[in-house]
Amino acid sequence: MTDSENDKEVKNLAKTAHxxxxxxxxxxxxxxxxxILELEPDNVHALAGIGNLKCKTKQFKESxxxxxxxxxxxxxxxxxxxxxxxxxxxxKDMDNALESWLKYLSFNxxxxxxxxxxxxxxxxxxxxxxxxxxxxxxxxxxxxxxFALMGLGNVCEKMGNDEEALLYFRKLFSSADYxxxxxTSAANIYRKTGKYEKAIELYEAVxxxxxxxxxxxxxxxxxxxxxxxxxxxxxxxxxxxxxxMNRASAMTRIGDCYLSMNDLENAQIxxxxxxxxxxxxxxxxxxxxIYLKKNKIDKAFETLELLKRNEPQDPRIASEYKSFIEKxxxxxxxxx
Numbered sequence: 001m002t003d004s005e006n007d008k009e010v011k012n013l014a015k016t017a018h019x020x021x022x023x024x025x026x027x028x029x030x031x032x033x034x035x036i037l038e039l040e041p042d043n044v045h046a047l048a049g050i051g052n053l054k055c056k057t058k059q060f061k062e063s064x065x066x067x068x069x070x071x072x073x074x075x076x077x078x079x080x081x082x083x084x085x086x087x088x089x090x091x092k093d094m095d096n097a098l099e100s101w102l103k104y105l106s107f108n109x110x111x112x113x114x115x116x117x118x119x120x121x122x123x124x125x126x127x128x129x130x131x132x133x134x135x136x137x138x139x140x141x142x143x144x145x146x147f148a149l150m151g152l153g154n155v156c157e158k159m160g161n162d163e164e165a166l167l168y169f170r171k172l173f174s175s176a177d178y179x180x181x182x183x184t185s186a187a188n189i190y191r192k193t194g195k196y197e198k199a200i201e202l203y204e205a206v207x208x209x210x211x212x213x214x215x216x217x218x219x220x221x222x223x224x225x226x227x228x229x230x231x232x233x234x235x236x237x238x239x240x241x242x243x244x245m246n247r248a249s250a251m252t253r254i255g256d257c258y259l260s261m262n263d264l265e266n267a268q269i270x271x272x273x274x275x276x277x278x279x280x281x282x283x284x285x286x287x288x289x290i291y292l293k294k295n296k297i298d299k300a301f302e303t304l305e306l307l308k309r310n311e312p313q314d315p316r317i318a319s320e321y322k323s324f325i326e327k328x329x330x331x332x333x334x335x336x
C-alpha cells in the first residue's frame with residue numbers, strides 16, 4: 001500500500017470510527033481505531049479515540065494507558081489531557097486529575113467545562129476557597145453554566161454563606177434540566193435555618209413537577225415535624241418511603257413523631273419495623289424513651305447496654321448511660 005493509499009485508508013477508518021462512536025457502537029468503533037493503529041502505531045487520534053471509549057465504559061485504567069501513550073507522542077494533546085483527568089476522577093485520584101486538567105488549562109485557559117471540573121475536584125478535596133475561585137472563573141466565560149452555579153451553591157453553603165448559596169441556586173429555578181436539584185437545595189437551606197414555610201413552598205414546587213420525588217417529601221416531612229405538625233409529617237414520610245426513601249430511616253422518623261404525640265403504641269410499632277432490618281441508633285433511643293415512659297426499667301437498661309456496645313465513643317449515649325445508672329443504681333441486666 002502506497003503512502004497515499006495508507007493515508008486515505010486511515011482517514012476513512014477515522015471517519016467511520018467517529019460515526020460509530022457517536023451512534024454508541026463502541027466495540028465496532030474500537031475495532032476501527034485498532035485497525036488505524038495497525039497502520040500507524042503512533043496515530044494520536046486513534047489512541048485518544050480508544051481512550052475515550054474506555055473512559056465512557058468506566059474502564060479507567062485501560063483508558064489511561066491509551067491517553068498516556070498519546071501524551072508520550074504529543075504532550076500538548078488537549079483531548080488526552082482532558083480525558084486523562086476524567087479517568088483519574090473516575091479512579092477517585094483527585095490530585096492527578098487536577099494535574100491533568102490544570103495542564104490542559106495552561107494550553108487552553110478559556111475552556112469553562114474544564115475550569116468547572118477543576119472547581120469540582122477542589123471541592124471534593126475540601127479546598128472550598130480554591131473551588132469557589134474556579135467556579136467563578138467558569139461563570140466569567142459562561143455566566144449561566146448550571147454546573148458552575150450548582151457548584152457555587154454547594155461551596156457557599158459549606159462555607160456557611162447561606163444567602164450567597166441561595167443566590168446561585170435561585171438562578172437555576174427556571175432551568176428545564178436543573179430546577180429540581182436547585183429548588184430542593186434551596187429548600188434544604190431554608191429548612192435547616194428553621195424557615196419552614198419557605199422551605200415547604202419550595203418542596204411543593206418540586207412535587208408539583210415531580211410528585212414522586214422522595215427527597216422533597218422527606219424535606220417537607222421534616223419541616224412539618226419542626227412546626228410540630230406531626231400527623232402531616234407522618235403522611236409525608238409515608239409518601240417519601242413509598243417513592244424510594246430508605247424505609248428504616250422513614251419509620252424511625254415516623255416513630256419520633258408518634259412519640260412526640262405520646263402515642264407510645266404506634267411509636268413502638270414504627271421503631272420495631274426499623275429494628276427488624278438491623279441495629280439503628282435512633283430507633284433504639286426511641287425505644288429507650290418508650291420503656292422509660294412505661295416504667296419498664298429492665299428493658300430500658302437492656303436498650304442502653306445495646307446502645308453502649310454499638311456506640312462506645314458517642315458522648316450522648318455515655319451521658320444517657322451515666323444518668324440512668326445514677327437514677328437506678330441497683331438495676332442489672334438480669335432484673336425482671
